[in-house]
Amino acid sequence: MKAALHSRRRSASRSLRTALCSAAVSLVPMLAHADTTLYVANVGGSNEQMYRQKIIPAFEKAHNVKIVYVAGNSSDTLAKLQAQKGHQQINVAVMDDGPMYQAMQLGLCAKVDDAPVMKDLYPLAKLGPTAVGVGMVATGIGYNEEAFKKLGLPAPDSWQVLTDKRLKGKLGVPPITNTYGLHTLVMLARLNGGGEKNIDPGFTAMTKQVAPDVLSWAPTPGEMDGLMQAGDVILAPYGSGRAVALQNTGFPLKFVYPKEGGVALQVGACAVAENAQPQLSQQFIQFLLSPDIQAVQAPGDRPWTGQPDRHADARGRGPCAVRPRADRQADRDGLDHGQSAPRGMDRALEPIGRTLSDAST
Structure with a gap:
């Protein structure tokens, strides 16, 4: 009788240990996923909706990461980066060109990693060694x-x-x-x-x-x-x-x-200097420059609204960064007026972000 009772107790103990081990093993992927979070600062409104619906889910799935979208004006993002310097909470900053140039000058952006997609950028999108353009409005x-x-x-x-x-x-x-x-x-x-x-x-x-x-x-x-x-x-x-x-x-x-x-208003992206997820930050920027994601950011049948029709429907909020495949055969192919800008971008759309940044320093 005692032997049978002892046997049942041992069996119950083994079952409990097995159940606990199985539960622990099943929690590992969940914990790993929860522990890997990427904080991306960008503007709100329709842009935030586009990111949440069409961009972020694909990156989260591909990299097993949770992205937290930190919405705010570019000037707000710049202020956060300055306030958090040395203890950055933001991993990737997406800002208008003026604040982005200031962030670069203040040493708030890390050097952009080399990657195949970087060879396909328009010269205009190469903001500097620490940031790239990901779109143009x-x-x-x-x-x-x-x-x-x-x-x-x-x-x-x-x-x-x-x-x-x-x-x-x-x-x-x-x-x-x-x-x-x-x-x-x-x-x-x-x-x-x-x-x-x-x-x-x-x-x-x-x-x-x-x-x-x-x-x-x-x-x-x-x-x-x-x-x-x-x-x-x-x-x-x-x-x-x-x-x-x-x-x-x-x-x-x-x-x-x-x-x-x-x-012209170029939207730039940078991996924040000394952030907790440097590799993922670089991968997210490269993801934004991929042809598929550039296409997501350029609804309509053409990437630019032409100057001849001043009362246009404003189609084309991007992309500015990646050259069409046919244009990659020669650096100047597809560039109007001898400018380092995408085909169809009129000279009347003048970028002033760098000049504004220089004037403020």
């Missing part, structure tokens, strides 16, 4: 076409429309902590005899001619979209990519490259 003017027709206003074609008194109380302008707002300030400076390195005429025009008529200085693109959709704002400086997203909702937004020129 442009800053211009967005307006509510139906509202303009109801008010009998002509379609805008110039940055000067921001000073039109008929728009009083219906005008939105992003603050200069937002790249679209900073570009607007630069264009106002240029229209008044200044420029990136002589910005005072821009501040004068902004404060005296534009500000009195502004309803909202919405700090994020999402807030500006909301004001547009509510009918409170009928015109504002806009990015071409944001315009695409709003147009896709059915809203009657028209996007204009002003006759004085739009402003």
Whole structure:
């Protein structure tokens, strides 16, 4: 009797040990997955939705990693990188070109690893040894076409429309902590005899001619979209990519490259210096440059909106980085006007991010 009882106890003990071991083994992949997290800082809004739905899941599956998307304006991301220097929580930073150049100058970005995809980049996308361009958009003017027709206003074609008194109380302008707002300030400076390195005429025009008529200085693109959709704002400086997203909702937004020129805005990416996941950070950037992911970022049937139609539908929020396969046979093939830029990119879309960064230092 005692022997039988002892045998049953040993059997139960073995079963318990087996069950515990099996449970422990089954937890290993889950723990490994939970322990590997990549923090990617990028802008919010429609761009965040695209990343969450079409980009992040594929990378997570391929690399058995969890990505945390840290949404915020580029200036906010730069401030976080500066505050966390030496104890970085962000692994990959995706920012507009101006803040990205500042991050590079401050030593916040690690050297870009060499990889086959880097050989396929347009020269324009090679921002420097520590960052690469992953997309290109442009800053211009967005307006509510139906509202303009109801008010009998002509379609805008110039940055000067921001000073039109008929728009009083219906005008939105992003603050200069937002790249679209900073570009607007630069264009106002240029229209008044200044420029990136002589910005005072821009501040004068902004404060005296534009500000009195502004309803909202919405700090994020999402807030500006909301004001547009509510009918409170009928015109504002806009990015071409944001315009695409709003147009896709059915809203009657028209996007204009002003006759004085739009402003090219390159989106850059870098692996944050001294971050906890250096290899994964580099792999994520290479993933963003892969042809499939570049195609995800370039909806529509062409990568660029041509200058001849200034009242375009703003198709094409990227890519700028990777050359089409046919263009890789020769460095200059596919480049217009002798410029290091993708085919179809008009000279009126002038990149000013590096100049702004230089002027601020």
